[in-house]
């Protein structure tokens with residue numbers, strides 16, 4: 001009997017022997033500062049729930065009310081019969097919050113990036129992209145069939161020289177960067193990139209997944225953080241991280257949004273959010289505006305924890321945000337560190353190739369506003385103990 005998928009099994013066995021095979025941890029409680037995984041209560045440093053909104057009473061109430069009034073699902077894709085008044089209310093809310101003309105919400109941040117880049121560009125066009133941009137941007141670039149020019153991480157001069165070299169090339173040009181890079185927690189050099197895009201007539205696009213709800217006034221993101229309102233053509237954000245629910249959005253001109261309504265494939269070919277999702281997201285924007293102290297607590301915790309890890313002697317890279325990597329080198333060591341942290345009551349995920357470069361494997365930590373000082377002190381103690389045991393320190 002032929003087994004055409006046997007190569008999958010062989011690959012999995014190889015991962016197991018290399019120590020990079022990852023069993024999925026099972027969350028048995030809500031995602032919160034302390035959660036129960038695989039039967040064990042642990043301090044959760046592995047979620048993107050920066051502001052504790054996954055369990056905020058206002059979001060829960062809004063979701064329950066929406067289910068009761070509008071049902072469990074939307075019934076169709078947006079362009080057929082699946083545009084509910086809640087979807088439009090959320091898009092208007094986000095557009096006002098971000099100070100732009102219009103907004104379209106996608107099922108995820110991944111769909112927003114991949115759907116937008118592939119819709120607005122074609123084979124005659126050029127994309128200038130940071131080497132560490134998120135996978136959803138990379139996939140969108142590939143789907144567009146435009147020519148992709150990658151520049152070294154955060155190297156504005158390199159991006160500009162690529163744009164200059166394309167001066168006579170014809171076609172549209174897109175300059176694209178993450179606002180905050182998800183594996184290192186560093187902030188994109190947006191003022192320089194925006195100036196380069198303006199100088200060379202390129203479309204400027206920023207993916208603010210990890211900055212939505214984290215950076216800028218009330219969490220308006222990196223464009224607000226740098227005071228670049230009106231100078232970034234396409235802003236992507238996510239509703240799945242600090243917002244605490246699920247989804248992605250694109251903000252920009254009314255024309256951009258109308259165009260995406262007609263051409264973005266996830267919008268056209270995949271069902272819209274259930275009403276509970278849209279309603280909970282709407283409630284989350286109320287919380288961002290009414291409870292800015294959550295963002296202050298997030299940053300206070302981030303500074304405290306980052307300082308603690310660095311003074312213990314860990315290599316925490318170049319982070320400037322609540323994402324703090326503990327870089328250890330080999331993937332097998334990162335996964336081992338993660339496993340032993342878990343045994344001691346701390347969840348922080350090991351991340352290796354292909355998510356990060358070979359030799360730069362790490363355990364990534366993300367603190368939340370909802371961690372107590374006692375949580376952070378306990379986590380630092382555990383990191384130090386396990387770090388010494390594994391001779392990382």
Ligand SMILES: *Cc1c(COP(=O)(O)O)cnc(C)c1O
Pocket residue numbers: 108109110111113134136178180182207209210238239240241246247248
């Ligand atoms: C998480 C992330 C996404 C994807 O967002 P989802 O809503 O989870 O699909 C996109 N871009 C970046 C930079 C991210 O970190």
